[in-house]
Amino acid sequence: MEPRLLILSDLFGGTPDWLKSYTDLLKSKFEIQYYDVLELANIDSDNFIESDIHNQFLNGGIDKAVENLLHLETEEATVLGFSIGGTIAWKASLKGLHIANLFTVSSTRLRYEFEVPNSVIKLYFGEKDPNKPNSKWFLNLNLESEILINQDHQLYMIENNVLLICDDIFKTLHQ
Incomplete structure (x- = not known):
């Protein structure tokens, strides 16, 4: 049986074209379960702009998404979370979600976290x-990160970065 991989979307959810690059590569070694974080958080994004969606996540949406994810997932899995999806996975892990390996990409809200899964x-x-955690945060939590040179928040949409991240995920299968 293939190991499970949960993928949590970024703030915009849906099934964007860039996501297909990840799933096409990872489906050869993992049973993938994709979660649109807007659905997990019960956020209606039809007529909202980015700042409205963001505010909904900050005003109860993250907690709702964590609660729903904990209800849906009871077995251990590897998790790949993009932006707010990584933050949701992190918080769910702290509340009992069984995560073997957690990969977060551009999850800048983690800078407010002080407990490590x-x-x-x-x-x-x-x-x-500009919103990535500072070096003191990484030192305080004893965490390492990969800082991708000349990349911004949406680095996860760039093909070379997709290959790098997926390669790192594959390496966890051989540890």
Whole structure:
């Protein structure tokens, strides 16, 4: 049986074209379960702009998404979370979601976290993302990250970065 991989979308949810690059690569080694975080958080994004969606996540949406994810997932899995999806996975892990390996990409809200999940963690941030955690945060939590040079928040949409992240995920299968 193939190991399970949960993929949590970014703020915009849906099934964007860039996501297909990840699933096409990862489906050869994983049973993939994709979660649109807007659906997990019960957020209607039809007529909202980015700041409205963001505010809904901050005003109860993250907690609702964590609660729903905990209800849906009871077995151990590897998780790949993009932006707010990584933050939701992190918080769900702290509340009991069994995550063997947690990969977060551009999950800048983690800078407000002070407790670390009990799993193998790999964090990716763009060098030019103004909201990435500072070096003191990484030191205080004893975490390593991969800072991608000349990349911004949406680094996860770039093909070379897709290959790098998926390669790191594949490496966890051989540890």
